[in-house]
Each structure stands twice: as structure tokens, then as C-alpha cells.
Amino acid sequence: MEFHETRLRVRYAETDQMGIVYHANYLVWMEVGRVEYCRAAGLAYRDFERDAGMHMAVVEANCRYRLPARYDDLVSVRTRIRESNPRMVVFGYEMLLDGSDSLLADGFTRHVFLDARSLKPRKLPENYRHIFI
Amino acid sequence: MEFHETRLRVRYAETDQMGIVYHANYLVWMEVGRVEYCRAAGLAYRDFERDAGMHMAVVEANCRYRLPARYDDLVSVRTRIRESNPRMVVFGYEMLLDGSDSLLADGFTRHVFLDARSLKPRKLPENYRHIFI
Amino acid sequence: MEFHETRLRVRYAETDQMGIVYHANYLVWMEVGRVEYCRAAGLAYRDFERDAGMHMAVVEANCRYRLPARYDDLVSVRTRIRESNPRMVVFGYEMLLDGSDSLLADGFTRHVFLDARSLKPRKLPENYRHIFI
Amino acid sequence: MEFHETRLRVRYAETDQMGIVYHANYLVWMEVGRVEYCRAAGLAYRDFERDAGMHMAVVEANCRYRLPARYDDLVSVRTRIRESNPRMVVFGYEMLLDGSDSLLADGFTRHVFLDARSLKPRKLPENYRHIFI
Numbered sequence: 001m002e003f004h005e006t007r008l009r010v011r012y013a014e015t016d017q018m019g020i021v022y023h024a025n026y027l028v029w030m031e032v033g034r035v036e037y038c039r040a041a042g043l044a045y046r047d048f049e050r051d052a053g054m055h056m057a058v059v060e061a062n063c064r065y066r067l068p069a070r071y072d073d074l075v076s077v078r079t080r081i082r083e084s085n086p087r088m089v090v091f092g093y094e095m096l097l098d099g100s101d102s103l104l105a106d107g108f109t110r111h112v113f114l115d116a117r118s119l120k121p122r123k124l125p126e127n128y129r130h131i132f133i
Numbered sequence: 134m135e136f137h138e139t140r141l142r143v144r145y146a147e148t149d150q151m152g153i154v155y156h157a158n159y160l161v162w163m164e165v166g167r168v169e170y171c172r173a174a175g176l177a178y179r180d181f182e183r184d185a186g187m188h189m190a191v192v193e194a195n196c197r198y199r200l201p202a203r204y205d206d207l208v209s210v211r212t213r214i215r216e217s218n219p220r221m222v223v224f225g226y227e228m229l230l231d232g233s234d235s236l237l238a239d240g241f242t243r244h245v246f247l248d249a250r251s252l253k254p255r256k257l258p259e260n261y262r263h264i265f266i
Numbered sequence: 267m268e269f270h271e272t273r274l275r276v277r278y279a280e281t282d283q284m285g286i287v288y289h290a291n292y293l294v295w296m297e298v299g300r301v302e303y304c305r306a307a308g309l310a311y312r313d314f315e316r317d318a319g320m321h322m323a324v325v326e327a328n329c330r331y332r333l334p335a336r337y338d339d340l341v342s343v344r345t346r347i348r349e350s351n352p353r354m355v356v357f358g359y360e361m362l363l364d365g366s367d368s369l370l371a372d373g374f375t376r377h378v379f380l381d382a383r384s385l386k387p388r389k390l391p392e393n394y395r396h397i398f399i
Numbered sequence: 400m401e402f403h404e405t406r407l408r409v410r411y412a413e414t415d416q417m418g419i420v421y422h423a424n425y426l427v428w429m430e431v432g433r434v435e436y437c438r439a440a441g442l443a444y445r446d447f448e449r450d451a452g453m454h455m456a457v458v459e460a461n462c463r464y465r466l467p468a469r470y471d472d473l474v475s476v477r478t479r480i481r482e483s484n485p486r487m488v489v490f491g492y493e494m495l496l497d498g499s500d501s502l503l504a505d506g507f508t509r510h511v512f513l514d515a516r517s518l519k520p521r522k523l524p525e526n527y528r529h530i531f532i
Contacts, residue, residue, distance in 0.1 A: 012301070012311075013155050013294045017148040017204055020518075023457040024146060024430075027423035028279045035278070035338070045278075046338040058422040062461045068518065071150055072301070072312040119419075119467065145434070145444075146427045153385075156324040157293035161412045164290075168411070168471070178411075179471040191289040195328045201385065205434070205445040252286075252334065279421050283414040283470055290412060337416055 003080035006036040007098055010073045020068035026105050027061055030093045033077035034109065037091070043131045049116060052125060056089070056111045063107035067097075074098035084133045086123040088112045136213040139169040140231055143206045153201035159238050160194055163226045166210035167242070170224070176264045182249060185258060189222065189244040196240035200230075207231035217266045219256040221245045269346035272302040273364055276339045286334035292371050293327055296359045299343035300375070303357070309397045315382060318391060322355065322377040329373035333363075340364035350399045352389040354378045402479035405435040406497055409472045419467035425504050426460055429492045432476035433508065436490070442530045448515060451524060455488065455510045462506035466496075473497035483532045485522040487511045 008029060016022040035045050049055060069075055076098045083090040089111050095104045115122040124132060141162060149155040168178050182188060202208055209231045216223040222244050228237045248255040257265060274295060282288040301311050315321060335341055342364045349356040355377050361370045381388040390398060407428060415421040434444050448454060468474055475497045482489040488510050494503045514521040523531060 009298075011294060012149055012297055013157060015150040016145055017150065017152045018454055018456070018515075018518075019150045022146050023460055024423045024426035027426065028277060031278055031423075032275075044338065055417055057417070058464055060461070060463045061422055062459070064459045065457055072310060116417075119417075142431075144427060145430055151321055151323070151382075151385075156327055157290045157297075160290035160293065161410060164411055165408075177471060188284055190284070191331055193328070193330045194289055195326070197326045198324055205443065249284075252284075278415055279423060281416040282411055283416065283418045285416045288412050 001037075001041060003078045004033070004037040004040045005076055005078050006033055008032055008075050008077065010069055010071050010075060012071055015071050020070055023063070023065060026063050026065070026095065026107070027109075029075065029077055029095060030061070030063075030079075030091070030107065030109055033079035033093050034091050037079040038131060041131045043128065048128065052128060053116045054122060054124075055114045055116050055119070057114045057119075058109050059112050060110040061107070062109075063105055065105045066103045069095070069097075069104045075104065081132065082108060086113070086129065086133070087121060089132045134170075134174060136211045137166070137170040137173045138209055138211050139166055141165055141208050141210065143202055143204050143208060145204055148204050153203055156196070156198060159196050159198070159228065159240070160242075162208065162210055162228060163194070163196075163212075163224070163240065163242055166212035166226050167224050170212040171264060174264045176261065181261065185261060186249045187255060187257075188247045188249050188252070190247045190252075191242050192245050193243040194240070195242075196238055198238045199236045202228070202230075202237045208237065214265065215241060219246070219262065219266070220254060222265045267303075267307060269344045270299070270303040270306045271342055271344050272299055274298055274341050274343065276335055276337050276341060278337055281337050286336055289329070289331060292329050292331070292361065292373070293375075295341065295343055295361060296327070296329075296345075296357070296373065296375055299345035299359050300357050303345040304397060307397045309394065314394065318394060319382045320388060320390075321380045321382050321385070323380045323385075324375050325378050326376040327373070328375075329371055331371045332369045335361070335363070335370045341370065347398065348374060352379070352395065352399070353387060355398045400436075400440060402477045403432070403436040403439045404475055404477050405432055407431055407474050407476065409468055409470050409474060411470055414470050419469055422462070422464060425462050425464070425494065425506070426508075428474065428476055428494060429460070429462075429478075429490070429506065429508055432478035432492050433490050436478040437530060440530045442527065447527065451527060452515045453521060453523075454513045454515050454518070456513045456518075457508050458511050459509040460506070461508075462504055464504045465502045468494070468496075468503045474503065480531060481507060485512070485528065485532070486520060488531045
């Protein structure tokens with residue numbers, strides 16, 4: 001899968017008094033993109049947490065804001081895996097105004113695989129590797 | 134304790150494109166008021182969850198919006214217990230512009246005491262009753 | 267239109283450390299339901315703000331929490347108009363686990379129509395009345 | 400001013416089902432740090448928006464997560480200006496567990512000065528330069 005594309009509608013709650021989307025919310029949209037990427041690859045992230053007893057903890061997040069997203073805009077989030085190994089994965093994101101070439105923002109999140117109980121690093125089990133690597 | 138007063142500063146993140154605070158955020162401010170009420174009464178809610186193995190789950194929330202709060206306003210949250218017994222507690226809140234009589238909003242939250250593991254109702258243990266009842 | 271139904275997927279960002287959805291987020295879902303109700307009735311709320319120069323300000327919000335919503339749940343929001351006149355409108359909401367009869371929460375929001383510039387009450391113009399009344 | 404330090408208390412609303420603070424909220428804490436930095440330097444950001452008719456728009460945000468922040472933690476946000484000129488400013492942040500050397504996260508936000516009306520770049524007026532440059 002080169003990238004997965006998902007759509008979301010900008011909520012009023014996500015705007016601020018500049019009349020545009022508050023910048024922290026793009027990180028939430030990246031979460032939506034990442035979760036839908038995994039689902040399209042065959043893994044519900046909810047099941048991953050429960051069945052593997054693991055988390056995919058964010059250790060770095062980066063976003064570059066190109067054009068403001070506005071209330072009620074339909075946004076396409078394109079998510080891909082940029083880098084990965086059994087200990088970590090980097091997801092890349094492009095957020096576009098749906099049906100256009102207008103790049104609103106792009107960025108990445110870097111994750112490490114953790115044991116859910118101890119919150120310590122743990123290698124991704126073999127049976128999940130085809131999803132991420 | 135008739136009521137407990139705590140102050141908070143409106144964040145840019147909490148505004149929306151109307152130029153005022155988005156209404157759902159007042160429920161978060163009620164949480165801040167409630168937690169500080171408990172702390173002033175001698176109970177860190179964090180310890181309550183950990184030591185008693187319980188939650189105080191919200192079963193109803195109500196807010197009436199009187200005047201808009203704006204970015205950077207200093208808001209006073211006055212919290213009191215309106216009603217309580219070993220199974221439930223109702224907190225009441227008034228949110229005012231700090232240093233004035235301007236009532237921004239008022240409301241209440243109704244909670245039941247739950248066992249943290251089963252998320253089933255559980256009576257408040259004796260040693261916590263003086264806080265709430 | 268008796269009611270309008272829209273679906274949304276619970277985001278990780280919307281959960282809290284109880285492992286369920288944080289209660290203030292249901293008010294955001296009501297916003298999603300209300301906006302989609304209006305769109306289905308022929309009015310993009312974004313256009314209403316821009317073309318009529320008006321807001322539909324929340325003056326009261328109420329939510330009763332019945333069953334916890336969880337991460338990745340698909341939630342159906344059923345929105346209807348409970349009461350309305352040229353000065354105000356009350357929307358009612360039921361939030362269910364999609365494809366089931368499990369009522370997660372229900373509630374209402376009461377709104378007054380405001381002039382966007384002055385933030386003072388203003389009667390709904392005739393050409394919008396069929397949407398709300 | 401080498402850096403400005405401000406404190407905030409972690410809200411329950413800011414946690415997620417991992418039992419720690421959801422990562423996007425650190426960007427909101429950066430906003431709190433930045434606003435308090437400006438206030439300590441003599442400028443209420445609210446007045447800047449109103450009096451200068453300008454915004455300080457975020458064009459890039461970056462955060463590296465070192466240790467999880469938890470509910471009710473008291474967090475110190477240390478904010479400094481890393482780079483600036485009349486067109487832009489970069490703020491750097493360190494977030495620590497208050498009263499300790501535990502670095503929770505660090506990062507930066509890059510901003511450009513915009514005209515509030517047109518949302519186009521505009522040079523910072525002379526009378527505000529001592530705050531940022």
C-alpha cells in the first residue's frame with residue numbers, strides 16, 4: 001500500500017478565533033489517518049492494543065502548516081509508512097483540501113512499540129510485522 | 134466548605150471562530166473546579182482513583198451559557214456540592230469573570246461512584262464520605 | 267424530517283484514562299449531528315453564518331450518559347428539532363452504538379439566533395425559517 | 400529574558416486510554432507557555448491581536464516526547480525565543496515535571512506575523528520588536 005486516504009469534515013470545535021483550524025488539531029487528524037491506514041492494511045488498532053497488549057507510543061510529532069483549513073472543509077488525509085523496523089515506525093501525512101491539490105499541511109509522527117502494562121519498549125511480534133514493515 | 138473557588142485562564146485553543154469560547158470547554162472547566170474542590174477538602178482525585186480503586190463517573194452534565202467567555206479572560210469557577218449520598222454526588226458550578234459579578238455560565242454534573250475495574254456502581258467507602266457527604 | 271442520522275468513529279484523542287470517551291466530547295458529537303441535520307435539510311451551516319451574518323449560539327446544553335462509548339466505536343447520532351420559533355431552536359440528540367439499540371447518551375442543546383457582528387439576538391430571516399421551524 | 404517558566408496542572412480531559420496525556424495536548428501547553436512568555440515580556444497577546452491587527456500564525460510545530468505526563472501532574476513549561484526577525488519567530492519549549500529535572504517533552508513552534516484581516520504576511524511593527532527580537 002503506497003498510501004491510504006481518508007476523509008474528515010472540519011468541526012466547529014476545531015476552529016479558533018483566527019477563524020481557521022487550531023494547529024494542534026492536525027495531530028488528531030494524523031491519528032485518524034494512521035488508524036485508518038492500519039485498518040485498510042488489515043489491523044484494527046483497537047485489537048492490536050487488546051490482543052498484542054501493546055501500544056504504539058508517539059515519541060515525536062511534526063507538522064508544517066501550508067494553508068489554513070476552515071470550518072466545514074472536507075479534508076483528505078494521506079497516510080504512508082516512511083520508515084519502520086520491529087522497534088519503531090514513522091508515519092508520514094499529507095492533508096489536502098478534498099478534491100483539490102491544495103496542500104493544507106504535512107508532517108510525520110514517530111512511534112515506538114511498547115508493552116501496554118509496563119510502558120517499556122517491546123519488539124513488534126512476528127504476526128504483526130507485515131502490517132508495518 | 135460552602136464552595137471552593139479556583140481560577141483559570143482561557144486558552145486560544147478553547148476559542149472557536151465565533152471569537153468566543155467553544156461551549157463544550159465549560160465542561161472541562163467544571164472538571165477543573167471539581168478536582169480543586171476535592172483537593173481543598175483533602176482529597177487528590179488521582180489518589181482516590183488509585184487508592185480506592187474507584188471512579189466518579191459523570192452520568193449527567195448541564196450548562197447554561199449567560200455571557201461569552203473570551204480568549205485570555207481569567208475565569209473563576211465556584212464549585213459546591215448540591216446533593217450527595219454514598220452512591221452519587223451532584224456538583225454545582227458558577228463560572229464568573231474573575232474580579233467581577235459577571236456570570237458567564239452555571240451548571241451541574243451528576244456522578245455515580247463506580248468500581249474502577251468493573252465500571253459497576255459501588256458505594257463510597259466510609260473513609261471518603263466526609264469529603265462528599 | 268423526523269430525525270437525521272449521522273455516523274462518526276470514536277477517536278483515541280476523545281478517550282480519557284478511564285478507558286472510555288471523556289464526557290465533554292459528546293457535546294462535540296451533538297455539534298456534528300446538528301450540522302449534518304441542517305445540511306440534510308438543505309442548509310450548510312457555514313453558509314448560514316456567512317450569508318445571513320448570523321450565529322446559532324448555544325445557551326444551554328444537557329447530556330445524560332447511559333453507557334460508555336469506547337475508542338473506535340462507530341456511533342450513530344440521531345438529531346431532531348424539539349422546539350423552535352424565529353428566536354430560538356432546541357435540538358434533541360440520541361447517540362447509539364451503530365447497528366444496535368444501545369443508547370450511549372441523549373441530550374439537547376438550546377440555541378438563540380444572533381447577529382454575527384453584534385452578538386445580539388436577531389430573529390431568523392424568513393428565507394431560513396423552513397429549515398428550523 | 401533567557402526563558403520564562405509557567406506552571407499548569409494536567410487535566411483529566413487531557414489524558415487518553417493509555418493512562419497518559421494525549422500527545423496533541425502538548426502543543427496546547429506550548430501555546431500557554433508562549434502566551435505567558437509574551438505577558439512576562441510586557442505584551443498581552445490578546446492586545447497584540449486587537450491593537451496591531453495581527454496574528455502570529457503557526458507554520459511549523461515539533462514535539463519530542465521523553466517521558467509521559469500523567470493526570471494531575473504539575474508541569475513546568477519553559478519557553479524561550481530561539482530565533483526571530485521582523486517576519487518570523489521561533490519559540491522553543493521544555494516541559495518538565497515541576498520541581499524535578501524530569502524532561503517530559505521539548506519542541507518548537509515557528510510563526511510568521513500576519514495581517515489579521517487578509518491573513519497575509521506583514522512585518523512586525525517597530526513598537527513590538529523589542530518583545531520578540
